[in-house]
Amino acid sequence: MKRSSLRGISSYQDVNVSTKITYANSLELTEMLFNGLSEALAKAEGHFDREETAARGVAISRCLKILGGLQSSLCFDKGKDLARNLSDIYDYCSRQLLKANINCDIHTVREVKGLIDELNSAWELLPELMKNNPVAKAS
Secondary structure (H helix, E strand, O other): OOHHHHHHHHHHHHHHHHHHHHHOOHHHHHHHHHHHHHHHHHHHHHHHHOOOHHHHHHHHHHHHHHHHHHHHOOOOOOOHHHHHHHHHHHHHHHHHHHHHHHHOOHHHHHHHHHHHHHHHHHHHHHHHHHHHOOOOOOO
16 A cells, blocks of 8 residues: 555544544444554564564553553542553553553453453443433432
């Protein structure tokens, strides 16, 4: 594919993501972060397989940024235990990815991808659960 075509595709993807972010609610934004993280983990895994060290580092760096975004979006005042548990998982995943990159360990990346995929599955179910079971407000 020509460079100009690749730039065009990249620009379209950037505009598409920017548009989605503008109109997304917090659940949708979290889901977008999880999807981006899953994609970055898959890319990192591919770079491990192909022994592409520099590209692997870029993909791992993207994963770490997204995990940081997920962690910074947690509301510890409202969801004390859940927020703390998620924070611990995000921290664990970040540490594991750093170790994986240093030790060239694709199995650790796959472990993190499995954890993230499980969390992502739960987030994908949440909007439907909330629609069917509205949360009662405290008076």
